Amino acid sequence: MIKNCVCLQKWQKLALQVIINISVLSLPGCAIAKPPGTGWQMTFHDEFNGTTLNTHKWNTCYWWATTGCKLNGDMEIQWYQTDDVITRKGKLRLRAQRRSMNGYNYTAGMVSSHDKYSFKYGYIEMRAKMPKGSGLWPAFWLIPQRRNVWPPELDVMEYLGHDPQGVYMTIHYKTANGKANSGTYWNGPDFSADYHTFAMQWEPDRIVWYIDGVERKRYEVAANIPAEPLYIVANLAVGSAWKNMPPDRTTFPKYYLIDYIRVWQRKSGR
Template identity: 45%
Template structure:
């Protein structure tokens, strides 16, 4: 490995080179494969980076600062640290729970996390979860639960637990959609007796951890998590470890002035688990009433001398924090410490890039693609009309001249101009007679207009044509912020199953988003920006015949209501790519 010589602020740094060389050496020491084998490439890059740090002489300990709980989480404490030291901590911490109220709050912590991620920082999320055995939502210190009861299906405790998991997953899915890798640290300090999940039977605790891992990774499709096991220093630091297949990083929580083996116990046991290690929480002067006069150089000196495998730390907030104690500038300026501006930019290279391709593993082959790079519609792939003469556009004439291909985009145009006896002029394209496929993954990337009476859609119909069945990859109507995903079939009469979704801050009209559909013999799964949003699993009625593509701009036709004076004319429904895949 190349040794890196530099000073803080030195413009001639070779940090990235050192990281790349270190990653190449990782396999000889540890295996940097994520616990979730379906983790996205960003997770793998961040995890490899942590693995690379242990062999360095400098630039090897990632700095971190916890912000606050729930609605208190923001970037102010990070800004105070920067103002005092000239450095931004590399890792931001936040908590999805409100600590005392026993509730889950994700929107405010996520806003801070997303913004810090955009600025090139790493993100750690935890949750002081409430006790699901308490019907009133007991706080984190509300005891009196056997953790094994959380997994007893059909019980009120299990129902409340699953509801809590869904709330947490919703927040983590928002971070996934924003391209944020999360160091997810659940059930911290589980070897102590002060939280309801603490000091439980190890086998029961491990079962609950593994259930959460499987539920988040598989059912919820969370591929942006790095799983952190963080007991308190002391006894039994390895007793609750769920296994290499369920953990990525290791941590110890420690609140003490003295960084030495006498005062911080359990280090040898936890590093023997052979994963990257750090101080997942640190605070001086014990766990209550710190005076705020600690010399943080002592912390770093103790880490270097007694805990050499440390590759990250996260200081607690309030008067334990980097913002309120002494000599923090010198500590963060030490060559051993990695601050935000020194993180390799490659860790964030895939952040906010458009999602494309099947979100599940398999031997996928691209069977259809149009990126609309020409100056006209590709007639080998599409026709600018509907097989039955009209779609739901019974108040609009679908004019081929309203199908525009320009600047790498397909643009379907709608106007309030009468044509061919219709009140409006609109557009549609279909792949009827050009392309159809049974099963696979279908996706398109669209920017969708809003307005009274507008009805853009991307959907599938059987070839040769009949109805039902019909799979709507998405539809939107008027100025409703929701995206509708529906399957129509005929099972002794017409039936349908659908779901609508809208996310905080999600705008399908201001930005391009990727809408995907996985269609298999036993399930149909809908995705938005690579995140699963709906699933249908009644294999008895899932269509098993080839279907073709339709991109349609409906208007003033029943469900979306009538146009009015607020409807924007002309309106454009835009697409920059359509892709279809099939697997063996």
């Protein structure tokens, strides 16, 4: 009986994976992404095909809060709210709007996989369309599963709404003298006009950033590369960020549209 149950469970798991692969491949323009080279397996993905957010994979605040939150120290002026996280028509819609709440004049949406999924080394990719407008600051990034630890931080993508053709890719790390970072600004197409892919290959000895499948940045100082599990954050902040471009009256509401988020890791476990 036990043997039969085990066989049934294995068959059910295989059948479920086949169904997932077929459903993903059947989406228009949404074939399963693969990192460069061979020897990878998908360990996490969300295609956002349901009518509600999958709370087995995502939180809608940082780990220290549940009903509302913000990240202090980043010049953010929004209050993150669950109702600004919307799953509709196969897209995750993170909304920013002008709304007074908890002493803030704006609310916005975010998702975080803390305590639900983290990984050490791999290839992570998002397909998304950016919002356009002064004061908007969408990002896609990784931070430690360990609490109250920063850096490290890996920014797969940061974007400022007043500059729709620019993307920032950055690693934050500790040094003997404190904290440092290595960032690159890449000027490309209007990222608010259509969907684009933003990816990062994280290895023990290098990190490589890709936009639309083309390498845009490489970092190879192994001593500064994170060697611990990191979790995923995608958020739409509101504020002046580091360019001192605050929101204007014409900006809101706006949406950060995410088609999918996927993670692959090497089958060897590295």
